Amino acid sequence: MGTKFQLYKSSSRGYYYFRLKSFYNKTLLNSEGYQSKAGCLNGIESVKLNSRDIQKFLKKKSSNGKYYFSLKASNGQIIGTSELYFSESACENSINLISNHAHNAEIHDLT
Numbered sequence: 700m701g702t703k704f705q706l707y708k709s710s711s712r713g714y715y716y717f718r719l720k721s722f723y724n725k726t727l728l729n730s731e732g733y734q735s736k737a738g739c740l741n742g743i744e745s746v747k748l749n750s751r752d753i754q755k756f757l758k759k760k761s762s763n764g765k766y767y768f769s770l771k772a773s774n775g776q777i778i779g780t781s782e783l784y785f786s787e788s789a790c791e792n793s794i795n796l797i798s799n800h801a802h803n804a805e806i807h808d809l810t
Contacts, residue, residue: 702720703804703807704718704746705720707809715733716730717729719779729779730742740806745778746779746801749770749773765783766790767780767781767784768790
């Protein structure tokens with residue numbers, strides 16, 4: 700059991716999304732909406748490729764004092780955004796987990 704991508708379709712908007720889940724089934728990264736399944740799969744492949752470069756993670760602090768991060772592609776576009784974390788160290792732990800394991804994550808198609 701390891702990290703995994705879940706590919707799903709929104710019933711309300713009809714867009715495809717992915718989320719990256721940890722070993723413990725915690726959501727690490729959420730995608731934007733894609734109009735096609737193929738586009739969403741390309742987004743997953745972009746995470747697998749770009750997450751190996753720690754410089755592509757942009758850590759931020761929200762207005763309520765919680766931490767989160769975004770993962771950017773080589774073209775600067777945001778591929779995915781994290782959940783909110785109470786501590787900076789928890790945020791950094793998730794970045795490291797993604798950086799070390801996303802490239803091997805299985806894709807679970809829930810569509």
